[in-house]
Structures are given as C-alpha cells and as structure tokens.
Amino acid sequence: xxxxxxxxxxxxxxxxxxxxxxxxxxxxxxxxxxxxxxxxxxxxxxxxxxxxxxxxxxxxxxxxxxxxxxxxxxxxxxxxxxxxxxxxxxxxxxxxxxxxxxxxxxxxxxxxxxxxxxxxxxxxxxxxxxxxxxxxxxxxxxxxxxxxxxxxxxxxxxxxxxxxxxxxxxxxxxxxxxxxxxxxxxxxxxxxxxxxxxxxxxxxxxxxxxxxxxxxxxxxxxxxxxxxxxxxxxxxxxxxxxx
Numbered sequence: 001x002x003x004x005x006x007x008x009x010x011x012x013x014x015x016x017x018x019x020x021x022x023x024x025x026x027x028x029x030x031x032x033x034x035x036x037x038x039x040x041x042x043x044x045x046x047x048x049x050x051x052x053x054x055x056x057x058x059x060x061x062x063x064x065x066x067x068x069x070x071x072x073x074x075x076x077x078x079x080x081x082x083x084x085x086x087x088x089x090x091x092x093x094x095x096x097x098x099x100x101x102x103x104x105x106x107x108x109x110x111x112x113x114x115x116x117x118x119x120x121x122x123x124x125x126x127x128x129x130x131x132x133x134x135x136x137x138x139x140x141x142x143x144x145x146x147x148x149x150x151x152x153x154x155x156x157x158x159x160x161x162x163x164x165x166x167x168x169x170x171x172x173x174x175x176x177x178x179x180x181x182x183x184x185x186x187x188x189x190x191x192x193x194x195x196x197x198x199x200x201x202x203x204x205x206x207x208x209x210x211x212x213x214x215x216x217x218x219x220x221x222x223x224x225x226x227x228x229x230x231x232x233x234x235x236x237x238x239x240x241x242x243x
Contacts, residue, residue, distance in 0.1 A: 006223055006224070006227050007226070007227055008051055008052040008053055008223065009053060009180035009181040009203075009223075009226060010053070010054050010055065010177055010180055011053070011054065011055040011056075011057065011176065011177050011178065011179045011180050011181075011198075012048060012053050012055070012056050012057070012179070012180065012181050012182075012183065013056075013057040013058070013059075013179045013181070013182045013183070013194070013195060013198070013199070013202070014056070014057070014058050014059070014182075014183045014184075014185070014211075015059045015182070015183070015184040015185070015188075015191070015192065015194055016037055016040075016041060016058055016059060016060070016185060016211040016214075017184055017185050017186035017188055017210075017211060018185050018186025018187075018209075018210030018211045018212070019033035019034050019036065019037035019210070019211055019212060020033045020034075021033075021186060021210055022036065022037075022210035022211070022212045022213065023036070025210075030072060031072075031075050033212065034075065034076060034079060035079065036212035037211050037212050038079060038083055038087070039212075040211060040212045040213075040214065040215070041058060041211075042087060042090075043215075044214065044215065044216065044219065045058070045096075045130055046090070046094060047216045047219065048219060049094070049096060049127065049128040049130075051219075051223075053128065054128055054129065054177075055128065055129045055131060055176055055177060056128070056129070056130050056131065057101070057131040057133060057176070057179065057195060057198075058130070058131070058132055058133065059133050059136065059192075059194050060080070060132050060133055060134045060136075061076060061080070061102075061133075061134045061135055061136070062133075062135075062136055062137055062192065062193065062194075063102075063103065063135055063136065063137035063140055063193075064137065064193070066106065066135075077107075077108060077110075077111050080111055080114070080115075080134065081110055081111055081114045084114040084115060084117065084118045085114055085117070088118050091118075091122055091125075091130065092121055092122050092125065094127060095125045095126060095127030095128075096122065096125055096127050096128050096129070096130050097122045097123065097124075097125040097126070097127075097128070097129050097130070098118045098119055098122045098129075098130050098132065099119060099129060099130070099131050099132070099174050100115050100119065100131070100132050100133075100134055100173075100174075101131055101132070101133045101134075101136050101141065101172075101173035101174050101195075102133055102134045102135040102136035102137075102140075102173065103135050103136075103137075103140060103144070104135075106135075107134075107135055115134070129176065131174055131176060133194070133195070136173075136194075137193050138191075138193045138194055138195055138196035138197070139193055139196070141172055141173055141195075141196075141197070142172075142196065142197060144173070145168060145171040145172050146171075148171045149163065149168070149171050168197075169197070172197060172198075176198065178198050178199075178200065178201065178202070179195060179198045179199050179202040180202060180203065180226075181202060181203050181205065181222070181226050182194075182195075182199055182202045182203070182204050182205065183205045183206075183207070183214075183219075183222050184204070184205070184206050184207075185207055185209055185210060185211040185214050186207075186208070186209070186210050186211065187206070187207070187208040188206070189206050191204075201231065201233050201234070203226055203229045203231065205222045205225055205226065207221075207222070
C-alpha cells in the first residue's frame with residue numbers, strides 16, 4: 001500500500017461471493033465464474049500476504065453448498081483437486097503455510113488426499129497462514145469442538161471446570177488468532193455461518209464487487225475503510241486496531 005501509515009489487520013477473512021453472478025453478467029457459465037474466482041484468490045492472497053497480513057481465511061465451500069446441483073458440486077471438487085495439485089505450488093515457494101477448516105465427510109478420498117498433500121508440503125512455512133474453509137460451517141465447527149471437549153473430559157484429558165474461551169479456541173478446526181477484518185464481496189449483507197466464534201469482534205466490510213473483480217485496488221479500498229474504524233472489543237473505546 002502506498003500509505004505506509006495504514007494499519008494492516010493481523011487476520012483477514014474473505015467470503016468470496018459472486019462467482020456465478022460474475023459469469024452470468026458476462027454471458028458465461030458458472031464453471032467459468034468458479035475458475036475466475038480461483039485465479040483471483042491466488043493472485044489476491046499473494047498480494048495480501050505481501051502487505052503484512054499474517055493470516056488469511058477464505059470461505060471456499062460451505063457445508064450447505066452440497067445442496068447445489070450435482071454437476072456443479074462435482075465440478076468444484078475437481079477444481080479443488082486441480083488447484084491443490086497444480087496451482088498451489090507457488091504457496092510453498094512464497095513460504096505460505098496452508099491449513100484447512102471443515103469436516104472430512106462427505107468429501108471424497110481424492111479431495112481429502114489432495115488437501116493433506118498441500119498441508120504436508122507447506123507445514124514448515126513461516127511467511128503467513130492461508131486457512132481454506134472447505135466443507136465448512138460455523139455451527140458445525142462449534143458442535144465438533146464440543147464433541148472433542150466431551151471426549152477429552154471423559155478420558156480425563158481436560159478438567160471441564162477449567163474450560164474457558166482460550167481452551168475452547170484450541171478445539172476449533174484451527175487454533176488461530178481472532179479475525180480482525182471480514183470482507184464479503186457481491187453485495188450480500190450477511191456472514192452465512194462463517195467462522196462465528198472467530199468473528200466475535202471483527203470489523204465487517206461489504207462490497208458490491210463480485211469476487212473475480214475484487215483485485216488489489218479493491219483490497220486497498222477495504223483497508224482504508226478498516227483504518228477509519230475504532231475497535232472497542234465490548235468497551236467504550238479502544239484506539240488499538242490489533243489485539
């Protein structure tokens with residue numbers, strides 16, 4: 001960013017919405033929109049990490065997205081496999097660590113294997129964390145965390161009386177810092193069951209821009225808006241933008 005005085009959030013989350021509408025507006029099919037969204041995510045994420053963001057969480061595919069047509073779901077699964085096997089090598093070169101948030105079922109063995117290969121090949125990278133939320137739902141994450149806590153309590157691995165917010169966070173799909181800034185593209189004004197626990201004190205930014213058009217300049221507009229906010233964290237005032 002040209003203005004070096006701008007504060008960059010530690011953890012940014014993006015709901016990448018509008019791929020299908022972007023395609024429709026151009027007379028293309030939905031598959032073209034999804035592919036364009038993948039290409040945008042790749043270039044934009046590199047830019048975001050270059051600007052100093054430490055963690056980027058992206059909503060790639062929700063648990064509810066399995067309700068879409070079988071042909072669209074099948075295409076997206078093939079696109080994920082292709083991306084993880086062929087397009088994500090540059091994350092390793094850029095020292096970015098890839099992690100995933102979401103449930104394994106009903107992902108196919110091929111998708112799951114491709115995901116695990118990416119995780120393994122980038123596990124020692126230290127230049128930032130890209131958290132890909134795939135087959136993800138905020139309600140599901142909290143429920144799954146509660147189940148793991150119960151199992152550990154039964155096995156005396158945890159004293160339930162010592163359960164607090166910090167301990168609970170460790171049972172989420174990934175133990176990451178809270179989200180500072182959440183961006184949703186395409187004009188929708190909701191969070192759609194996305195990272196409910198982590199978004200508790202995040203600043204929200206909504207834009208009408210479809211995700212394939214959400215380029216570096218659009219991200220800079222979002223950061224300018226973030227710097228106008230005064231984060232309170234439940235108090236009367238707090239001029240500090242980071243935890």
